[in-house]
Amino acid sequence: MLRVLxxxxxxxxxxxxxxxxxxxxxxxxxxxxxxxWRLQRARLLATLEEGGSAAELRELLLxxxxxxxxxxxxxxxxxxxxxxxxxxxxxxxPPSCPAxxxxx
Numbered sequence: 001m002l003r004v005l006x007x008x009x010x011x012x013x014x015x016x017x018x019x020x021x022x023x024x025x026x027x028x029x030x031x032x033x034x035x036x037w038r039l040q041r042a043r044l045l046a047t048l049e050e051g052g053s054a055a056e057l058r059e060l061l062l063x064x065x066x067x068x069x070x071x072x073x074x075x076x077x078x079x080x081x082x083x084x085x086x087x088x089x090x091x092x093x094p095p096s097c098p099a100x101x102x103x104x
Contacts, residue, residue: 004061006070008039013066021064028057039073 002021003011010025012035017025028047029037048054061069 001066002061002064003067004065004069004073006072008072010037010039010061011035024060027052028060 001013001015003013005011009032010029012021017035025031025037028044029039030043032038044052044054044057061073
């Protein structure tokens with residue numbers, strides 16, 4: 001299980017993480033220590049450009065977190081969605097941005 005903290009850190013708690021969980025966390029977040037990762041906009045945007053999904057990130061955090069997601073995480077996600085929307089709707093970004101999926 002994971003504990004998602006207001007500091008944008010994700011801490012593994014209890015039992016050992018699966019290989020899949022570690023790979024997922026390494027893909028979306030910066031590893032701070034053996035059992036702690038930190039979400040960063042630059043890392044997340046790079047992952048989204050490589051085919052990751054903001055909706056997938058949200059679902060994985062919701063399904064593995066032992067507590068409700070803190071407001072800071074939800075605000076962080078809103079900021080990512082705003083960036084993706086801007087990229088998808090300006091001349092700088094592509095005509096459509098497959099990584100942009102509105103939150104439910």
